[in-house]
Amino acid sequence: MLMDGDDVPRRFSTQDDWGGWVMRRLDDGWCAALDRDTMRCTIYDRRPDNCRVFEMGDGDCQRERQLFYAPAGVSL
Template sequence: MTSPTSRAPGAARCSACEAVCCRLMVVLQPEDHIPDHLTTYLPTGLHVMKRGEDGWCVALNSARMNCGIYETRPSVCRRFVMNGPYCKAIRAEY
């Protein structure tokens, strides 16, 4: 498994994902049922996942680089496709 600061060559794999998407702003939808202690409201009124001081989503298990609430993760996270065009673009920027 790679660390969040190293860069894995090639395509992302579950066994070596850098979880770069877990640094994106996750805007919650009304159908998302995320525990309140993991969410916050922006001054603009958007309901979002909290991020830690390090910039990562607070639901990220940083030791395993996976989602700690995977089964109940937000709908936008469910639509995020590993190795899809958006994934590749944000990995390239990272």
């Protein structure tokens, strides 16, 4: 969910079913601002507040990366 004051480029956001603004996700389910080759945010300096509390390298981040790179059909 995007909050007042978030400075996300419009092409990376969309409205949800309830009229709130959220980060747009692509068909693979990942954020539209994520570079799939580097797994880095392409709008890092303008990322929303919710993303700022999700620190790169912390446990949640490591878990998401493991899931992303896991072979299809493997559950972690």
